[in-house]
Amino acid sequence: MNPQQKEELRTLLANLTSKERKDLTRRAAASRAECQRDPKHPRSRWDVDRWSLQLLQDANHDEDAIGTVISVAKAKAVVRVNGEDIICELIKEVLEKQQASLAPGDQVRLESHGDGQRIISVLDRRTVLTRRDPHFKNRERAIVANIDVVAIVVSVVAPPLHVRIIDRYLAAIHKGGARGIIVVNKTDLHESDAALQEDLAQLAPYAEMGVGVFPVSNKTDRGIEAVRAELAGKTAVFVGHSGVGKSSLLNSLVPGSALAGDISEGYGRGKHTTTRANLVEAGDLRIVDTPGIREFAVEFDSVEEIAECFTEFNQVGRCKFSDCLHLEEPGCAVQEAVETGEIARVRYESYRRLVDELVS
Ligand SMILES: Nc1nc2c(ncn2[C@@H]2O[C@H](COP(=O)(O)OP(=O)(O)OP(=O)(O)O)[C@@H](O)[C@H]2O)c(=O)[nH]1
Ligand SMILES: [Mg+2]
Ligand SMILES: [Zn+2]
Known part of the structure; x- marks a missing residue:
């Protein structure tokens, strides 16, 4: 020695x-x-x-060998250990098996390597939000790990309200074990309150299912405190189309955070578009901002797995056949409930679309 x-x-x-x-x-x-x-x-x-x-x-x-992943780049990740952010490399095994799915929120085990630390394994996840890999069909990619709440951010007017993406996200959220809420942003852009109410009416089926709907505006601060109260003490993620105002919402909740995050000047249009998911911690808020996704697809193994994600389908009466997939079968309680309005038709149509994608 x-x-x-x-x-x-x-x-x-x-x-x-x-x-x-x-x-x-x-x-x-x-x-x-x-x-x-x-x-x-x-x-x-x-x-x-x-x-x-x-x-x-x-x-x-x-x-002190356990850290939280803040963001992931090619073959590297920023990991927070005892309040300090360090750039870590990944050992070969993690690179090969887990890099595609290593995500902000992941807990990782580190070991000393040269002057720094490197990731040697990823701990089991409490919850996860995954999407279908856009490059490799049948493969899943984790967007974020260990979250309690997924806030699906939509906007009114510009871009106009798109409700279809919500059902995809809710299915993915159910699959990964987190809870979903809907944040309706840019409510300041409506010319009248009646126009706003008309948009919000489209979201009534979700409120009835117990999914919280939060109308907000980053311009007027409307509803920001309600979102803060909802997310306090939890780990949350903001998802949704590009330009709906996810980073702006994060900035309203945690001023200055969007600057600290990974916001780049996008393609000469002076647009600040998020290029990488990033975890921000401030007080009792822990929020992952993500880049807008144009086509969000969920990877499912079976029609049954999709049906399970539409939780309200299990709350109507029994179908005639115990293995009913609620498609064309006679005596289907779900299809009957759609006819009577007990189940929202838009939700059933989303279900059919996901099933069609699975079998095609
Ligand atoms: N009128 C109005 N504009 C808003 C509001 N919130 C955000 N915006 C604007 O909407 C545009 C997009 O906002 P971002 O926060 O960058 O949107 P994003 O969802 O993070 O977009 P990506 O990072 O590309 O996914 C910006 O020009 C914002 O100034 C709002 O409440 N009202
Ligand atoms: Mg953004
Ligand atoms: Zn049925």
């Missing part, structure tokens, strides 16, 4: 009780014996002190 190592061992031992020291010596001796069995092992010549130091370093390392 060099003098520096000796000094480090002395410092670390000073923090231990005599019982802990005895235990450490026992484990160091065992490790030494284990390695000596193989004379070619790089640690076969280590003595008990050197092993003691190694075991203590490993133990200390374990304590």
